[in-house]
Amino acid sequence: MLRLLLLLVPGSGLGVLISQFPRTATQRPGETMKITCVQNETSYSYMYWYKQLQGDGPRLIAQSVYGSNATYEEGYNAPKFPITRPNTRISSMSIVDLRTQDSASYFCAATEYTVL
Secondary structure, X not given: OEEEEEOOOOOOOOOOOEEEXXXXXXXXXXXXXXXXXXXXXXXXXXXXXXXXXXXXXXXXXXXXXXXXXXEEOOOOOOOOOOEEEEEOOEEEEEEOOOOHHHOOEEEEEEEOOOOO
């Protein structure tokens, strides 16, 4: 069994509140886990997905801009971490074919402008 901790983290823009579902999850190896983030009162175009291993800082997985395909950081890809963006308020990321190395905290953030 893999234990995934999904953190509820306010977005990186001022006044942004994001709800993340599910909050925690335990999955079996080989399964797929889907995480959804909803901007409660904003609809910022830029949303970010992060992975944080225990004892490390967060690492950016991908940037999701509404109306475009997600842009992935080195070491991450769409087949393993597919991201959907049905509208500006919602972004979902799946983790496909879960493995032990996928055990981590995952969270999202949103901002009105891109982060350089």
